[in-house]
Amino acid sequence: MHKNKFPSLIRLSIALIFFLFLYTCASVPIGFGVVLQKDIKVYSKPTLKSEIAFSLDQSSPYDVLAADLQDKDSVSKLLWFKIHQKDKVGFISKEEESIKNNVLNFLPVTGDKFGLVTATQLLLRETPSTGGKILGRLATRDIVELIEEHSKKVTIDEMQGTWAKIKTKDGKIGFAFTAYLMRGVSPDVLSKTETIELRQTGWAILKKDPSKIFTFSKGKLIPSSEIPYELKKDAEVYFTNKLVTTQGKVYFYISGEKAPNEYDYDHSDDETKIVYSGYLPSDILKTYSTHSKLYLSNHQPSLNRNFLETIDKALDGNADLATVRETEHFFGKKKVYHVEVDRKSIYVDDEYPHTRNLLILKEGNSYTNLHVGIGNIEFTDLDGDGIDEVMVTETSGRSGDISQILYQFNGYGFNSLLAFSGYNGECGHITYSGSSIFRNSTNCSKESKEKIKIFEYVLKKGKLVPVR
Template structure:
């Protein structure tokens, strides 16, 4: 009898333990996935930055999303995510600095059609991760999860999607190259279609013909617009029902007689070129340096800046100064914006070399320690003690201030940062 009671007690304890484990798993029900793009993301014991940091998530790591704590529904000052990583549970703050990419299941099924000439399906939501498969133009994929965070990848704005390919491989693609539809049937019936695009192409050899759009169809015409060894701005991507990709390219000049007049634009080129006849890039600087510049250091710098900033810069109007400071190697870059227009006469644009970057060499790459711009110009003083940058700005023409006045802001290198030292009006 006594042995029977002992066995019953053991069964009771085992049953309680099973209930506890089951209950614990229910508490940590997953509602989505997360991924870090920066190193050492702190995980707090409570949804409060003053609470204890339990652990840190390394760069390029995934974790589980358990719950979202919205500041609209609570008294918290920020939105927070309750997460689980390696059987540890805590809270991370919901920031919009791309440190955390949050992937949540879609409310209803969605599908995507590949609009790129080819697109890598990657193991993680970053361009450095392993390529699982190369998707082809007009391949249809199932969208499983999507990150609401809009980010810039090589100068193109979009968000990462977790998808399933026809091969059943699951991975991540970047959204600008995907046309979204509610069903596979809708996407399958798409004939020729056009999507927005931004970037640049280089044409090595002058084509004998180009294409124009008539009645929503591309028609071949003799080429009187496109020259060889030239760069053109990309406005859109056109995909035919056969899966061929074309880019609409433009070249234009503008002028403005005075501040209050309209800008007049003269179109020099506006046509469609097949993808295989051009070299394409999201950013002008990386494309230009690849074609025109033989110096390896300059190529590295322009490739880095193309990924680091969202706008286009012009390597053809750029100066690079180098200096050493406290055993570190630095580079000062004075450059200017690259606009769609080949020229804009009288458009009150900034002078050449009005943007400044200071890069610190870091292994095989760089770190941006200073970035600024003025409406006039920028002066580099790498051999001053300490090194300095002067940003020159003038008031806008339509204001009450004298547009001929120049305000000069001086920055000096203090420690590992450039610090504002004062303004002088000339």
């Protein structure tokens, strides 16, 4: 009887060791996560149908125990992270927008694990955000080790990259934005790179008159003391490229061109369009990702800064804030601005910039963009209730096609009352007289009249009433 006792104990010990091994592996972190907003829910199982186990504590990072776990209950096959925070274990969804925007999961770097700084200065931060405490400043061509990285790309100052946890050559650990790191397999490989040419666009203002302008050929910068008269102190220039030399100096390629001639279909005069071009050293330039940031940093605008930033955001950073023309319109107690603003041109002599029309709602000290377009905007009180209706008309170039929408303010935005898209100039366009709104057919051919629906409405108490 006792002969079988020890083999049984041995088998039991092996099983216990095996299960302990599995438990340990399941509990060893493969990465970590950072919470950027409160009340992020953690589920008890990797499915949205499970119960909420707990909420993430914003003040503490958490461990990532497993990644890309399949959700068998989801038709869309959501992927999940298994996490651990303060003795609690649960799951967060990788695909949920709220999670994507407010939680960053960092996993070990599997590709090139070293980076060479290509910025004139790269900030090392305590947390992975532009508001994180600054721990240090990395110089051009400094080499760092990437430890863990967030997979989701973000755009900061028009540059796209990720946040990574890095270690500097003097042992400091923090977070950096990887758009300004050139990746490599080893410090030796990166240190041997010669002059690096990178694509980067933006605007710059000259801090002083340049003494030289450079061309770049066969890996060398060639200086010239013949400086175009346009390049003086306080001049605003557009740049498209950046050079990082072996000595750690940075140069930006600036260029100025004449606006293209709309009748020059074969571009035969391309060579005569160049006003100036070449590389200038970064130490005589103040660079900005967009012209609006340059404008707001170097001028004292008469308009509210939040208002101008709302305008610029509506135009994706391409607004020429020096050209803003605004008029106020009241809808009861609400104020809406009609704004006309030009898109900033990269040409030095653009006499016909593209103008945009915006409608911006003001509530307290905040502003909300309600509409952006290229057409005409008219404010008219059609039903005599003291509150304007808004007609937005967009045209499509030489074709003469027209798009019209008649809007009514609802207290928070605009509802569409009536819409029309047409053709052949003004044939069939919406017009109004008094409270009557009808489709104009006076310029229509017989064939066009047959294709459009003629109508007439009267606007009464905010509602369209057909005229029979």
